[in-house]
Amino acid sequence: MVDLRNVRGWIAAGALFIAMLVVLAGPSYAAAPVRLEEHCRIGAPADTAIAEISKRLDRCAAPAPKGYFGTLWVAYDRLPDFTPLKKTWRLILDNNRADAVDVWMIGSDGKADHWTFDPNASDREWAAANYMSMLVTPERPVSRILVRLINARSHSYVRAPQIARARDFAPLERDQAAIYGIGVGMLALTILFHLSLFFAMRRRFQLIYCAHVGLLVVYGLSYSGLIHIFAPSLGAAAISNILAFAMAAGTATGISFIIEFLGASTPRWLRRWAGFAALGSLTGAVGLLLVPDRLSYPAFLAANLLAMHTILLTTAILARACVRRVPMASTIALGWVLPIGVSLLYPARTFGLIGAETIPDGLMMFATTIECLILSLPVAARIRNLRMEHERAHERHVMLERQAQTDALTGLANRRGFGDALARIGVAQADPAPLALLVIDIDHFKRVNDQHGHATGDAILRHVAGHVARVAGSGAIVARYGGEEFVVALRNYDLMRAGTLAERIRNSIGVTFDMEPDLPRVTISIGVAAGGSDEIEILLADADCALYRAKNEGRNKVMLADGPLVYAAAA
Incomplete structure (x- = not known):
């Protein structure tokens, strides 16, 4: 039988996790890096001269669309004060699907300092929240930062770069890595906890839930950069694909768990609809991994549409269960409020309904960790009830078996x-x-x-x-x-x-x-x-x-x- 002390332990662990978020995030974000504001983005051949590119970026007459595939040039003009010069700064870029990254820091005199970065190298530097990280040392006052992404898929480039003195960035990086590490650890412990319960009860919703949390662990490992500990050869494109797959497939396992957990309280037609939705999300997730690069943007849009449909349907199923007062539906809904809300932000950002910076770094990690901690309560309660029913059934069986072997008149064996x-x-x-x-x-x-x-x-x-x-x-x-x-x-x-x-x-x-x-x-x-x-x-x-x-x-x-x-x- 599931001990209630285990449940209280998970609640305490969740409270500790939230407290650590507050304590760690408070002082660090006060000195957060400066986010660079994008001036313009154009598509042009990789061998175009810097002077020609700068002129085209100044005019910004034909910015590259989101579906663009090829070499991208992005200019950032509103910059922090780079004094003192000749000191080391850390520049972090969103984890783009690109073959190579070049950064020029251009001074007011037109001269530039150049750095190259291989986003798919196994020894590349990375930062928490799945940023590519590189050290730069400006030799002159900087008026523009120019980034070239060779063979980039433009739709994946959504978060603005950040820059800060390397010495100031170090404590922030440490705190963020600790937060993401705690989140991944909590998700991994959740899987171990529920797998141990599965071997005791063997219910299908337990496996689906473990698969769901497993996808969240993969997402957390990829997002935090901890995946490099296990797979150091993964490059930026591979990690971006894993992240997209985990998020899309997570919507499929999420709705499958809800349907299986709620059981017969959900009508058959709605269960079938949910099954098709889960299959669609899973198909979209697999498509993100298999489609050619030039078709990645249509596949990305399709996967987001399918995921949004699944999320909205999950919301409707939970709302219906809460209205009908299905046991434990309200607790499940409480656990899913935050991740469903956050999950809807990503497709909304993809389709331009909200700004690129609307979603803070780590919000999905936080939401999924809280989700798993809360959902552990109804799952554990259901398993406890199933265990009690199993024990009562076993007792009835033993009693009937004893009666079948006992003489009713004398009390001796028959x-x-x-x-x-x-x-x-x-x-x-x-x-x-x-x-x-x-x-x-x-x-x-x-x-x-x-x-x-x-x-x-x-x-x-x-x-x-x-x-x-x-x-x-x-x-x-x-x-x-x-x-x-x-x-x-x-x-x-x-x-x-x-x-x-x-x-x-x-x-x-x-x-x-x-x-x-x-x-x-x-x-x-x-x-x-x-x-x-x-x-x-x-x-x-x-x-x-x-x-x-x-x-x-x-x-x-x-x-x-x-x-x-x-x-x-x-x-």
């Missing part, structure tokens, strides 16, 4: 229970062991029933059953074999020892009736057989034959199988 108990003995002992069987019958029981009634007969049966069980002891297997017949199995008994116990049962039965004046006194006859535990059927037949011999000899006797009379009532 014929089936006796057979199962003997079978368990055989399983427990690989080699045959000594075993003795006593078959006991109440003498003239039909006459007692006819004279005193069935109620008295039932009382006599319960009385004899209790006496036989007490004398036989806890190590014996005692059962009512049918009618007025009882059977006793004695492990590690030989024939003579079993006969002695049988006589003790027969001889003491009369004394017990002295304490029950309302019951007529009865006698019993017993047949005894002994052999190996692998000869149950033979022993039963031999003991039954001995019982019939005892009855034929006048009853109220103990008779050994295939042997002489050993005990008999006094004449």
Whole structure:
């Protein structure tokens, strides 16, 4: 069963994560790098002269569209004060899908300092929030920064570059890396937690949820740059593709989890619609990885449209579940409010509905981490309820099984229970062991029933059953074999020892009736057989034959199988 202390632990961990965000983000963002403001972006051959490019950028007559594929030139004119000069600055650029990056810092005299950057090199520098990072040292006052992106897919270039003194950027980089690392760690722990629960309960919604969180972990690793620890050869284009795939596929696993978790409370037609939406989002995610570069922009738009449709449908399903008061739907909705809102911002930015800088760095990481922490509560609660139902069903099964093996009148094992108990003995002992069987019958029981009634007969049966069980002891297997017949199995008994116990049962039965004046006194006859535990059927037949011999000899006797009379009532 899921311990509630685990749930409280997740809540505490989430509170700690939020507190760390506040503590770490506060002082760092006060000294954040300056964001460069884009002046113009044009498409032109890579070998165009810098002077010619600067003139075209000044006019900005034909800016490159979002679907442009080729070499891009981007100018930034509103710059920070680069004093003192000849000091190291850190410039971070959005993680573009490009083959090469060149940066020129142009002074008012027209002279420029040039730096190159390979975004797909395995040893490239990176910054938290998936920025390409490079160190620059201006040699003169800078009036324009010019960036050339060779073979770039323009639609991926959405965040403005940032620049700051390298020494000022270091603490910010440290704090951001710590925040993203904590977020990725929380997501990874969530997967481990729910995978452990899956092996206990094995429900499909658990696997879907783990797949969803797994995609978020991949997104977090790629976004934070931690993925380079595991895959140092990944370049900028590959990481951008992984990020896009994880976000698009995450909408598919998200709606699949919602439908599976809510179950039959969602109409079939809506579940089918959600299934098609999930398939569409997954297809769009795969398309982002497989389409040629020149078709990447249409694929990007299609994937965003499919993802937006899936997100809106997820919102509608959750809203419907909350209105109908489906159990735990409100908690799920609470966990999804922030990530759904943030997820809608990305397609909106793609289609130009909001500005490029509307989405702060790390917002999606924060939203997905909070989502997983909150969603762990209903998932854990559902698993706890399933576990309780499973245990109750198991208890009912055990009770019914016990009832099926127990004689209702006497409380002893019935014929089936006796057979199962003997079978368990055989399983427990690989080699045959000594075993003795006593078959006991109440003498003239039909006459007692006819004279005193069935109620008295039932009382006599319960009385004899209790006496036989007490004398036989806890190590014996005692059962009512049918009618007025009882059977006793004695492990590690030989024939003579079993006969002695049988006589003790027969001889003491009369004394017990002295304490029950309302019951007529009865006698019993017993047949005894002994052999190996692998000869149950033979022993039963031999003991039954001995019982019939005892009855034929006048009853109220103990008779050994295939042997002489050993005990008999006094004449």
